[in-house]
Amino acid sequence: MNFKLPKNERLHSKKLIKELFDKGSSFFLYPFKVMVLDAPAGFDETHQVLFSVSKRKIRKAVDRNLIKRRMKEAYRLHKSEILAPELPKKLIGLIYVSSELATFPIIEKKITKILKVLAENSNSTNSDT
Template sequence: MNYRLPKSERLHAERVIKELFSEGSSFFLYPFKVIFLRKIDLVGQANQVLFSVSKKKIKRANGRNFIKRRFKEAYRLNKHLLPSDGIILGFIFVGKAEMSFAEIEPKMIQALNKLSQELFQNPLST
């Protein structure tokens, strides 16, 4: 299994991020809001993922970075639960700042399982 999270798997293109937020589907599973978009022209490529923590929820940058590190790690260790089919993902953290990795990881596993069920029900949307 590949446990890396290289730059090619991180979403950073502004055009694609706008497309994700405008055309993507979403669901809420505390402490994450998950936005996803499956693109036909990206089938066969690695999934791309975006992590975000609200400035309104966690005021200090070091707190936001700390939470992002935790949920990036949870995703990195469990990304094998998703098919690698060019899925564009956005994870928005809406939980409490005091969440530990032991609380975040099972929620990430639940979110990835729910996401793979959603993708299995609606194979290729765009």
């Protein structure tokens, strides 16, 4: 059980972020917009995730950072039970779109749902091939 969130699990490559936004598919689960893309060929790392909070929606940097910390913590706690290492690697973008500050239990519940949806989608594409 690895509950860490090291740098290699965070999406920080500008090239991969651009590819995620250009080619990735998305779905909406309020208060998140989720962008997903299968990792490119030759990508042997873990799933990578991007956390984003709009400056237009949440004006104060302190509040934006609070939301990002809550998102990272919820992802960190639930990633191991949902995203199995044998699944194809994915690039995931979690974009917070609400203009209100959500509490940690709400964010945790939504991120858990998002990870379940991603795992189900991965399992269905694996069984098709």
